[in-house]
Amino acid sequence: MQRLRVNIPKREYDICIGYGLFEKVGELIGEVFGGEKIAVVTDSNVGPLYAEKFLNQLTEKGYEVKLIEIPFGEKSKSSEMLEKLYTEMLEFKITRTDLIVALGGGVVGDLTGYAAASLLRGIPFVQVPTTLLAQVDSSVGGKVAINLKQGKNLVGAFYQPKMVIIDPNCLKTLDDRILMDGMAEVIKYGAIYDSKLFELLESIKTREELFANIEEIVYNCCDIKRQVVEDDEYDTGKRMILNFGHTFGHAIEKKYNYETYTHGEGVAAGMVMACEFGEKTGVTVSGTTERMKNILMSYDLPIAVDIEKQDIIDAVAVDKKGTGSKINLILLDEIGKVVIKKIDKNDFAKY
Numbered sequence: 088m089q090r091l092r093v094n095i096p097k098r099e100y101d102i103c104i105g106y107g108l109f110e111k112v113g114e115l116i117g118e119v120f121g122g123e124k125i126a127v128v129t130d131s132n133v134g135p136l137y138a139e140k141f142l143n144q145l146t147e148k149g150y151e152v153k154l155i156e157i158p159f160g161e162k163s164k165s166s167e168m169l170e171k172l173y174t175e176m177l178e179f180k181i182t183r184t185d186l187i188v189a190l191g192g193g194v195v196g197d198l199t200g201y202a203a204a205s206l207l208r209g210i211p212f213v214q215v216p217t218t219l220l221a222q223v224d225s226s227v228g229g230k231v232a233i234n235l236k237q238g239k240n241l242v243g244a245f246y247q248p249k250m251v252i253i254d255p256n257c258l259k260t261l262d263d264r265i266l267m268d269g270m271a272e273v274i275k276y277g278a279i280y281d282s283k284l285f286e287l288l289e290s291i292k293t294r295e296e297l298f299a300n301i302e303e304i305v306y307n308c309c310d311i312k313r314q315v316v317e318d319d320e321y322d323t324g325k326r327m328i329l330n331f332g333h334t335f336g337h338a339i340e341k342k343y344n345y346e347t348y349t350h351g352e353g354v355a356a357g358m359v360m361a362c363e364f365g366e367k368t369g370v371t372v373s374g375t376t377e378r379m380k381n382i383l384m385s386y387d388l389p390i391a392v393d394i395e396k397q398d399i400i401d402a403v404a405v406d407k408k409g410t411g412s413k414i415n416l417i418l419l420d421e422i423g424k425v426v427i428k429k430i431d432k433n434d435f436a437k438y
């Protein structure tokens with residue numbers, strides 16, 4: 088097992104990463120929790136696969152445990168489902184000295200994290216992410232949220248977990264498209280921060296090779312996210328580098344009503360656009376787009392989608408990372424080195 092310490096003053100926590108860690112959850116949770124009751128939230132796909140074993144580990148350690156299962160999918164990140172969690176947890180007579188565990192992907196993590204942040208003004212929680220995206224991204228950094236009908240992640244909080252427990256073995260039951268969705272974020276980490284990680288990803292040719300290296304890959308990504316979050320917990324500066332490819336990616340997701348392309352697929356095509364834009368404007372070393380396209384294709388991710396330039400311009404115009412007439416575009420200097428470029432929205436439209 089490997090450990091990373093996230094050093095956020097007064098809210099430090101460990102990310103524990105290792106094959107087979109699901110067998111040690113009782114022990115690990117015991118390091119950060121001395122209370123009695125644990126509410127475990129999972130979804131209808133993850134529950135049948137992992138909940139029984141997981142709960143047994145906790146009851147063996149003497150905890151009183153309640154399992155709460157929500158339907159799988161983005162629709163569950165809703166105020167209705169939040170209310171369901173509140174109701175079930177209060178029926179369980181949970182208190183602020185108890186613990187909430189999120190066992191699942193980013194949907195379970197975001198919803199449960201927000202329930203933990205808000206119920207009784209805050210109950211400690213532990214993240215046990217089970218998708219690649221959740222392991223390398225959403226479980227680390229403390230952003231928790233639900234969606235409103237007006238948009239995604241509109242109600243939320245910064246609420247750090249007490250621990251993140253990552254068992255890469257559980258990625259073997261993921262649908263291939265969902266696994267590759269997470270790979271887009273993994274490739275992003277290599278592209279913005281770590282050329283060695285990018286080279287390792289380029290060298291992997293089969294799923295067997297990927298799984299042989301996955302613990303190391305997840306560790307490297309969490310380490311990058313850790314450093315970025317330690318520098319900018321509240322997302323007011325450096326954390327925006329994690330959005331490489333995302334402005335374009337969001338435009339793609341929106342254009343296709345969040346149905347045709349997954350988030351990772353949008354980000355993949357978005358990273359190609361960002362590389363192309365960077366090369367055209369002389370910011371990015373030439374040949375970077377080609378490398379980006381090749382690596383994405385090798386993980387079955389799209390390198391181009393049918394989208395009008397105006398859709399991109401519209402998305403850039405309303406991007407959260409913009410200030411007034413300027414937009415902060417996250418580009419690459421070269422693979423492994425990110426740059427933030429302040430660009431006039433009108434100039435952007437000319438390219």
Ligand SMILES: NC(=O)c1ccc[n+]([C@@H]2O[C@H](COP(=O)([O-])OP(=O)(O)OC[C@H]3O[C@@H](n4cnc5c(N)ncnc54)[C@H](O)[C@@H]3O)[C@@H](O)[C@H]2O)c1
Nearest residue numbers: 132159160192193194195217218220221225230257260261
């Ligand atoms: N908080 C953050 O910082 C942050 C960052 C990125 C994304 N997110 C959020 O994360 C969410 C997406 O997360 P996601 O991609 O993990 O989606 P998800 O939670 O919906 O999981 C994807 C699918 O995989 C299934 N699944 C999960 N683990 C499994 C396993 N081990 N075996 C088999 N099936 C499994 C789920 O049931 C679901 O059907 C979005 O709501 C997004 O907004 C949050």
